[in-house]
Amino acid sequence: MSDRFALTGARIFDGDDWHDGAALVVRGGLVEAILPQGAIAGDIRSVDLRGGMLVPGFVDIQVNGGGGVMLNDHPDVASIETICRAHAPFGTTALLPTLITDTPEITAAAIAAGEAATLRKVPGFLGLHLEGPHLSIARKGAHDPALIRPMTDADQAMLIAARDKLPVLLTTIAPESVEPARVTALAKAGIIVSLGHSDTGYATAETFAGAGASVVTHLFNAMSQIGNREPGLAGAAVDIGALSAGLIADGIHVHPATIRIALDAKQGPGRIVLVTDAMATIGTDMTSFTLNGRIIYRKDGSLRLADGTLAGADLDMISAIRFMHRIVGVELSEALRMASLYPAQAIGQSHRLGRFANGTAADIVALSDDLGIGSVWIGGDKVFGAVASR
Numbered sequence: 001m002s003d004r005f006a007l008t009g010a011r012i013f014d015g016d017d018w019h020d021g022a023a024l025v026v027r028g029g030l031v032e033a034i035l036p037q038g039a040i041a042g043d044i045r046s047v048d049l050r051g052g053m054l055v056p057g058f059v060d061i062q063v064n065g066g067g068g069v070m071l072n073d074h075p076d077v078a079s080i081e082t083i084c085r086a087h088a089p090f091g092t093t094a095l096l097p098t099l100i101t102d103t104p105e106i107t108a109a110a111i112a113a114g115e116a117a118t119l120r121k122v123p124g125f126l127g128l129h130l131e132g133p134h135l136s137i138a139r140k141g142a143h144d145p146a147l148i149r150p151m152t153d154a155d156q157a158m159l160i161a162a163r164d165k166l167p168v169l170l171t172t173i174a175p176e177s178v179e180p181a182r183v184t185a186l187a188k189a190g191i192i193v194s195l196g197h198s199d200t201g202y203a204t205a206e207t208f209a210g211a212g213a214s215v216v217t218h219l220f221n222a223m224s225q226i227g228n229r230e231p232g233l234a235g236a237a238v239d240i241g242a243l244s245a246g247l248i249a250d251g252i253h254v255h256p257a258t259i260r261i262a263l264d265a266k267q268g269p270g271r272i273v274l275v276t277d278a279m280a281t282i283g284t285d286m287t288s289f290t291l292n293g294r295i296i297y298r299k300d301g302s303l304r305l306a307d308g309t310l311a312g313a314d315l316d317m318i319s320a321i322r323f324m325h326r327i328v329g330v331e332l333s334e335a336l337r338m339a340s341l342y343p344a345q346a347i348g349q350s351h352r353l354g355r356f357a358n359g360t361a362a363d364i365v366a367l368s369d370d371l372g373i374g375s376v377w378i379g380g381d382k383v384f385g386a387v388a389s390r
Helices: 077-090 104-120 153-163 180-188 202-211 232-239 256-265 317-328 332-339 341-346
Strands: 005-008 011-013 022-027 030-036 045-048 053-056 058-063 092-100 128-131 169-173 192-195 244-248 272-275 288-291 294-299 302-304 364-367 373-378 381-384
Touching (some): 011 022, 058 077, 058 128, 058 317, 058 332, 058 341, 077 092, 077 104, 077 373, 077 381, 092 104, 092 373, 104 128, 104 153, 153 169, 153 180, 180 192, 180 202, 192 202, 244 256, 244 341, 256 317, 272 317, 272 341, 317 332, 332 341
Parallel strands (some): 005 045, 011 053, 058 092, 092 128, 128 169, 244 272
Antiparallel strands (some): 005 022, 022 030, 053 364, 288 294, 364 373
């Protein structure tokens, strides 16, 4: 754990407001305070960043892979460490490694790996996202239809048991494969339930939100769309205030105009949050990889099956922020919140992530004025950047 130090010489965004002429004081891996730069005691080690911005570390609740590995292919703690390391240079300081629909054996192995990563305190590891297998075949996307199935009593018990051993557990389900009573049981156990890969209508989505679902997975993708007489799951995600919704902001999965419409229409307190849906390619020069035995091709900024179906995204979080700010036209502070505070709120972790306040995690990203990544700290320890951490 890091000693006490202060980061100076940069504008500071605390998750709500900007601070000029201030210093961010870190102690024991936590934020201690934001103070006027002249108020820093002489015995505190000071690091002058010479410009740029300090912002809360990014929180990604849907990360399938990175650094050349997919959690599905190697559901072990080493892969979780690799994935977390691969995303840190792009500003992601807390993430949910995500398991796409797979066999019960692979799912059990991924949960065991998550438990091991929790005990090992892997930097950046926040918990797990189990995306399936309880989805709709009609909206399967790149998920293997042979592995999609309804939730059973054993599945429900397995998820609840896993939640006790993980900091965060999020699962994506479709109403077609899971009863509302099961959602209520999962939510009462502290599991974040997300609706996705579903052809369900608005009324059913509303019922499931009432039962305890609180997130929608990758808005507009692999779901029923907004129509004139049926708003679909996409419409429910925007209109129902209890739901937050993940968004893949790469210009491929969702058109910028559609994003602007959704942002203007979104009812709260739920928010639209940025997710990468990243695959093994992040941090590598790979041109292809395999998922459930099928080849995924990397070309022109997208990842696709041979038939053209999108299969995750070739996206990192700072690129998503740049896209939201420069292309969609979102104010920078709001784009940063969409990558940090809002996802932390969506999974009940905003008391320690997504903002700078006394006692929050010292998960910090130093950005240049043109939104380049300079340095990254997780728990007060530098994990990326030229300057030594201590």
